[in-house]
Amino acid sequence: MKWKELLVNSTNNRRTLLCIGLDTDMDKFPEELRSGELPQFDRNKELIDATADIAAAFKLNQAFYEIQGVKGVTALEKTISYIKENYPDVLVILDAMKGDIGNTSKAYAKAAFESLGSDSITVNGYMGKDAVTPFSDHEDKLVFVLCRTSNKAAGEVQNTPSPVEPLYMKMAEMIGGWNDKGNLGMVVGATFPEELKKVRDRIGFQMPILVPGVGTQGGDLEKVLRHGTDENGWGVLINVSRGIMFAFQKEEGNYIEAARSAALRYHEEIRSRMESLGRW
Amino acid sequence: MKWKELLVNSTNNRRTLLCIGLDTDMDKFPEELRSGELPQFDRNKELIDATADIAAAFKLNQAFYEIQGVKGVTALEKTISYIKENYPDVLVILDAMKGDIGNTSKAYAKAAFESLGSDSITVNGYMGKDAVTPFSDHEDKLVFVLCRTSNKAAGEVQNTPSPVEPLYMKMAEMIGGWNDKGNLGMVVGATFPEELKKVRDRIGFQMPILVPGVGTQGGDLEKVLRHGTDENGWGVLINVSRGIMFAFQKEEGNYIEAARSAALRYHEEIRSRMESLGRW
Numbered sequence: 001m002k003w004k005e006l007l008v009n010s011t012n013n014r015r016t017l018l019c020i021g022l023d024t025d026m027d028k029f030p031e032e033l034r035s036g037e038l039p040q041f042d043r044n045k046e047l048i049d050a051t052a053d054i055a056a057a058f059k060l061n062q063a064f065y066e067i068q069g070v071k072g073v074t075a076l077e078k079t080i081s082y083i084k085e086n087y088p089d090v091l092v093i094l095d096a097m098k099g100d101i102g103n104t105s106k107a108y109a110k111a112a113f114e115s116l117g118s119d120s121i122t123v124n125g126y127m128g129k130d131a132v133t134p135f136s137d138h139e140d141k142l143v144f145v146l147c148r149t150s151n152k153a154a155g156e157v158q159n160t161p162s163p164v165e166p167l168y169m170k171m172a173e174m175i176g177g178w179n180d181k182g183n184l185g186m187v188v189g190a191t192f193p194e195e196l197k198k199v200r201d202r203i204g205f206q207m208p209i210l211v212p213g214v215g216t217q218g219g220d221l222e223k224v225l226r227h228g229t230d231e232n233g234w235g236v237l238i239n240v241s242r243g244i245m246f247a248f249q250k251e252e253g254n255y256i257e258a259a260r261s262a263a264l265r266y267h268e269e270i271r272s273r274m275e276s277l278g279r280w
Numbered sequence: 281m282k283w284k285e286l287l288v289n290s291t292n293n294r295r296t297l298l299c300i301g302l303d304t305d306m307d308k309f310p311e312e313l314r315s316g317e318l319p320q321f322d323r324n325k326e327l328i329d330a331t332a333d334i335a336a337a338f339k340l341n342q343a344f345y346e347i348q349g350v351k352g353v354t355a356l357e358k359t360i361s362y363i364k365e366n367y368p369d370v371l372v373i374l375d376a377m378k379g380d381i382g383n384t385s386k387a388y389a390k391a392a393f394e395s396l397g398s399d400s401i402t403v404n405g406y407m408g409k410d411a412v413t414p415f416s417d418h419e420d421k422l423v424f425v426l427c428r429t430s431n432k433a434a435g436e437v438q439n440t441p442s443p444v445e446p447l448y449m450k451m452a453e454m455i456g457g458w459n460d461k462g463n464l465g466m467v468v469g470a471t472f473p474e475e476l477k478k479v480r481d482r483i484g485f486q487m488p489i490l491v492p493g494v495g496t497q498g499g500d501l502e503k504v505l506r507h508g509t510d511e512n513g514w515g516v517l518i519n520v521s522r523g524i525m526f527a528f529q530k531e532e533g534n535y536i537e538a539a540r541s542a543a544l545r546y547h548e549e550i551r552s553r554m555e556s557l558g559r560w
Contacts, residue, residue, distance in 0.1 A: 025387065063380065063387035069395055070353050077349060099404050100343065100377050101431040103522075107305065107343035115349055124379050126406040126426060128433030146406060151381040153408030160450055162440045167447065170440055242383075 003119050003142035003183070006091045007208060010056035011234050014089065015280055017225075018267050019057040019210065021095070021241025022047065022079065025064050028246055033255060040068060040075035043255070045082055047245060050260040054267040057091040057120075057237050058083055059210075080117050091237075092119045093210070097146070098135070099124030105134035113138050120144065122187060122210070125171060129178050136181045142208070143184050145175045147199060150189025150213030172199045176207070185210060188228075190219020190238070197227035205230040208237065214266070215243025225273050233279040240266050283399050283422035283463070286371045287488060290336035291514050294369065295560055297505075298547050299337040299490065301375070301521025302327065302359065305344050308526055313535055320348060320355035323535070325362055327525060330540040334547040337371040337400075337517050338363055339490075360397050371517075372399045373490070377426070378415070379404030385414035393418050400424065402467060402490070405451060409458050416461045422488070423464050425455045427479060430469025430493030452479045456487070465490060468508075470499020470518070477507035485510040488517060494546070495523025505553050513559040520546050 001009065010016050024040050036042055048058065060079060065072035083092050094116060098108045112121045112135075120142035123135055135143040148158055148168040158168040175186050188196045190213035199209070209228055213219035221238065228236040240263075247262035248255045274280040281289065290296050304320050316322055328338065340359060345352035363372050374396060378388045392401045392415075400422035403415055415423040428438055428448040438448040455466050468476045470493035479489075489508055493499035501518065508516040520543075527542035528535045554560040 023384070025383070061380075061384055063384045063391065067387045067391040067395060069357065069391075070350050073350050073353050097380050097404070098377070099379065099406075099426075100341075101429070103305070104303070104341055104343045107347045111343065111347040111349075115347060124377070124404050124406055126379075126404055126437055127429050127431055128436035128438070130431040130433040146379075149381070149407050151407055151410045153410040156408035156454060157406055157447075157451065158408070160440070160442045160447060162442060162447075167437075167440060167442075171437065174436060 001088065002140045003091060006089065006119065007056070008234070009089060010091070012232065014056065015271060016054050016056045016267060017236055017238050017270050018055055018263065019059050019093065019237040019239040020047070020051055020055045020244055020263060021059045021061060021239055023061040023064050023241040023245060026068065028249070038071060038075055038078070040065070040072065041078045044075070044079045046256045047259050048083060048087065050256050051244070051263040052087040052090055054263060055090050057093055059093040059095045059239055059241070061241065062094060062096040077116060084117055092117070093144070094118040094121045097122050097124050099127050099131045101127060101130050102134060105131055109135045109138055113141050122146070125175065132178050132184070136178070136183050139181050139183060141183060144210045145184060145186050147172050147175060147186040148188045148192055148195045150191045150217055150219060154189065168195065169198060169202065172203055176203045179207065187212065189213040190221065190224045191217055193220045193223035193227055196224060200227055205235050208235060210237050210239060212239045214238050215240040221269060222273050225270065226277055229274070229279055231279060233274055238266070238270060281368065282420045283371060286369065286399065287336070288514070289369060290371070292512065294336065295551060296334050296336045296547060297513070297516055297518050297550050298335055298543065299339050299373065299517040299519040300327070300331055300335045300524055300543060301339045301341060301519055303341040303344050303521040303525060304355070306348065308529070318351060318355055318358070320345070320352065321358045324355065324359045326536045327539050328363060328367065330536050331524070331543040332367040332370055334543060335370050337373055339373040339375045339519055339521070341521065342374060342376040357396060364397055373424070374398040374401045377402050377404050379407050379411045381407060381410050382414060385411055389415045389418055393421050402426070405455065412458050412464070416458070416463050419461050419463060421463060424490045425464060425466050427452050427455065427466040428468045428472055428475045430471045430497055430499065434469065448475065449478065449482065452483055456483045459487065467492065469493040470501065470504045471497055473500045473503035473507060476504060480507055485515050488515060490517050490519060492519045494518050495520040501549060502553050505550065506557055509554070509559055511559060513554055518546070518550060
């Protein structure tokens with residue numbers, strides 16, 4: 001299935017908006033979970049098997065693979081293949097925040113979509129349309145462009161007032177303008193739900209929004225769902241990374257039991273809020 | 281040597297500002313240059329040996345390694361080690377355009393500086409200070425933040441008028457404000473020399489500027505040197521990637537002869553213009 005069918009199926013049939021982050025930071029695992037030939041892949045495989053039924057997407061944060069060198073690239077490749085083979089209903093997002101000019105972005109797009117086989121990628125639009133279209137030219141892939149990010153300092157740049165309104169609103173409009181293939185989405189952090197509302201009010205509901213910041217960063221899930229989805233529940237992917245993968249540090253049970261129960265908790269909270277909103 | 285000593289030494293003693301891009305796109309090489317166990321590393325090694333005497337920096341564009349998967353990571357690692365061992369006078373820049381929040385950027389920084397051993401990196405500041413300090417916290421490393429990039433569409437975002445002046449000028453000021461460790465630089469494209477002048481007028485000459493866009497993109501070298509360097513010739517690295525590595529497609533001689541003669545031509549043009557400007 002292509003990205004659109006995958007997301008529609010997750011929204012309408014599988015009733016999940018949960019994006020599970022595979023930020024597989026090996027330093028955070030205890031000794032016994034770091035042994036073996038390719039422990040990063042092993043941990044991913046376990047987490048995927050434990051949560052794929054409630055996952056709309058898996059998002060792989062490239063940093064944590066890059067830091068492992070050759071082993072990390074192998075783990076990244078194997079993880080994506082594993083998801084594609086075993087859970088073809090689940091979207092794969094390569095969270096790589098790419099942003100570079102034409103020929104370089106073409107190479108990144110080829111690496112992400114062809115070599116790795118990802119369905120989707122995150123992209124930084126600071127360099128303008130040049131930096132986005134080499135990705136969106138892959139018409140069956142989904143490209144999330146940063147709009148209003150979830151981190152504390154994001155406003156420094158993104159709230160720069162342009163003559164009428166802040167930069168992130170101009171960015172939202174520009175992303176809309178770049179969307180001639182219909183396969184752009186954007187990133188808006190859950191930590192700024194009012195900004196999310198403004199973006200939706202302006203651009204409508206065509207583009208999906210990837211929403212980080214709900215877990216560890218403490219974003220407001222209810223507001224995100226209210227402002228971010230349409231009457232059918234279409235429109236957002238709620239990402240949780242550390243809050244699921246590293247739940248074992250704070251909760252009962254082994255790595256995988258803790259991850260499963262944290263994922264289920266987010267999943268159920270999303271469902272119940274969507275039901276309260278009358279959208280599912 | 282640390283980055284500052286390396287750049288001072290290149291500027292004052294070695295008299296070179298040339299940054300040679302290792303954008304080693306294997307698709308652009310003919311069959312006979314693509315054989316062997318690790319041809320990407322072999323091509324780099326030959327180019328490095330042929331030009332290190334006139335190079336202030338080698339810049340490795342991560343895209344072209346990523347696209348080769350595990351082999352690319354191996355080539356990237358081996359290339360950096362090779363430069364560090366054989367040409368310790370030459371700065372190594374990982375051109376990766378990273379831009380992500382805290383814990384992710386920390387992982388990218390560790391990957392770039394510790395695992396790979398790069399001296400410097402390129403970073404995208406759209407996410408604000410959070411996205412920059414995890415890199416500049418490595419105090420002996422140099423961090424180039426995107427300011428006014430060289431690509432055609434860059435102005436769409438970067439020329440957004442904030443109340444007083446365009447976004448890239450605000451970005452230049454912010455980068456200056458983030459520079460508490462004294463190890464930030466910025467990227468300003470040679471295709472916009474007037475903007476480069478404005479940036480220098482505002483921020484002075486403390487921060488080095490990495491200048492892409494002189495080769496294939498046709499930027500104005502004379503203006504870049506005039507506006508970008510101080511009276512001692514300090515202040516810029518002039519990057520040329522395709523114009524050197526793929527010179528063999530247009531010029532006489534084999535891969536390495538063509539690359540050497542293109543590099544020499546850029547090198548000599550820089551020198552002669554610096555002499556005309558009375559700065560060397």
